[in-house]
Amino acid sequence: MSSGHGSGGHGRRPKKHVEHEEHENHERWAVSYADMMTVLVGLFIVMYAVSQVDEVKYEQLRKSLAIGFGNDAPTMLVGGGGALDSGEAVQITPDLTVELPSETMLVENKPQTPVEAQTEAERLTAAAVAEYERLEGIADRIQASLDAQQLSDRVRFRISERGLVVGLVADDVFFAADRAHLAPTAERVLDAIAPVLREVQEEISVEGHANVVPTAAYPTNWELSSDRATQVLRRLVEVGGLPPTRTAAVGYGDARPLDPSNTPQALEANRRVDLVVLSPAPDEVRRLLPQLAATMR
Numbered sequence: 001m002s003s004g005h006g007s008g009g010h011g012r013r014p015k016k017h018v019e020h021e022e023h024e025n026h027e028r029w030a031v032s033y034a035d036m037m038t039v040l041v042g043l044f045i046v047m048y049a050v051s052q053v054d055e056v057k058y059e060q061l062r063k064s065l066a067i068g069f070g071n072d073a074p075t076m077l078v079g080g081g082g083a084l085d086s087g088e089a090v091q092i093t094p095d096l097t098v099e100l101p102s103e104t105m106l107v108e109n110k111p112q113t114p115v116e117a118q119t120e121a122e123r124l125t126a127a128a129v130a131e132y133e134r135l136e137g138i139a140d141r142i143q144a145s146l147d148a149q150q151l152s153d154r155v156r157f158r159i160s161e162r163g164l165v166v167g168l169v170a171d172d173v174f175f176a177a178d179r180a181h182l183a184p185t186a187e188r189v190l191d192a193i194a195p196v197l198r199e200v201q202e203e204i205s206v207e208g209h210a211n212v213v214p215t216a217a218y219p220t221n222w223e224l225s226s227d228r229a230t231q232v233l234r235r236l237v238e239v240g241g242l243p244p245t246r247t248a249a250v251g252y253g254d255a256r257p258l259d260p261s262n263t264p265q266a267l268e269a270n271r272r273v274d275l276v277v278l279s280p281a282p283d284e285v286r287r288l289l290p291q292l293a294a295t296m297r
Contacts, residue, residue: 128288131281132296135164135289138200138277142166145192154189159293161286163202163279166193167272168232174273178217180227182235190232193275194240203278204242206233208251211270212262226251232273 112120139157146152154174156167168174174186182190197204208229210221218224226249233249236242259266279286 124284124288127281127285128292131279131285132159132289132292135159135277135279138164138196139166141196142193145196146189149188149192151185151189151192154185155193159289161290162276163286163289164277166275166277168275169268169272175228178215178224180224180231182231186232187235187239190235191240194236194242197236197275197277198241198243200277201246202280203246203248204236205274205276205278206230206236206247206249207274207276208232208249209256209270209272209274210252210254211257211267212254213267220253222251222253224251225253228273232275236275 136159139159142155143152143157146155154169156169158165158167168186168189174183174189175181176183206229208225208227210225212221215221215224218227229249229251233247237244237247254270257266257270258272259269279289
């Protein structure tokens with residue numbers, strides 16, 4: 001008989017749930033290490049790329065920035081080889097030099113007082129008179145050399161804003177009709193002028209001009225005027241001994257006439273070659289030279 005327990009006999013005890021120890025992921029460090037290596041590799045790649053300068057692209061960028069800031073021919077400072085190491089800059093001389101404004105330019109310009117304006121006007125006038133007299137002295141020496149060769153009437157002098165203009169009338173005595181070959185008289189005139197021009201330090205511009213009458217020997221008067229200027233320049237340099245480093249020749253055709261009319265006198269005056277002794281004076285001084293020339297005639 002049963003002893004009072006249920007008919008089921010001994011009751012079953014519920015199974016005790018045993019919690020196993022959580023498995024630890026021992027490979028987690030590998031993920032962090034891979035991330036760190038990826039970042040380091042990326043950093044090294046960036047550093048390497050930055051250190052490798054494409055000189056062609058850099059030069060294009062430099063020029064683009066220079067043009068954007070209004071300087072077509074920027075000043076370049078180049079290093080290496082020890083010049084910059086010694087604290088000095090090697091400057092490549094460009095056609096255009098940009099100067100930083102001085103401290104006085106940064107301050108708003110104040111209007112001049114009447115006394116200051118008068119003083120400045122007197123200073124510029126005195127400088128212009130001195131430059132005019134200096135150019136006139138060159139003309140006097142050229143005239144004296146021509147007088148010694150009985151060639152007094154072959155040259156015309158005038159002082160312009162650019163400097164002293166020695167005008168050679170390109171008539172048949174200087175050049176054959178529609179030709180650029182120098183006549184014997186032209187060679188004598190240039191040989192008399194050359195010693196004086198050789199002594200001055202200014203640059204000499206040899207400028208050929210023509211009148212409006214077309215020529216059959218050249219396609220246009222541009223070629224005729226350029227050829228004549230070149231022949232004069234060659235005589236001055238090759239025979240007269242002028243330094244070629246401070247001489248140049250240019251032809252203007254009929255673009256710069258002395259007299260725009262078509263009278264025989266104008267046609268003769270416009271057919272010429274000018275030797276221009278370029279004045280080194282500042283612009284504000286040279287602007288006064290034509291006024292002085294008009295008053296001192």
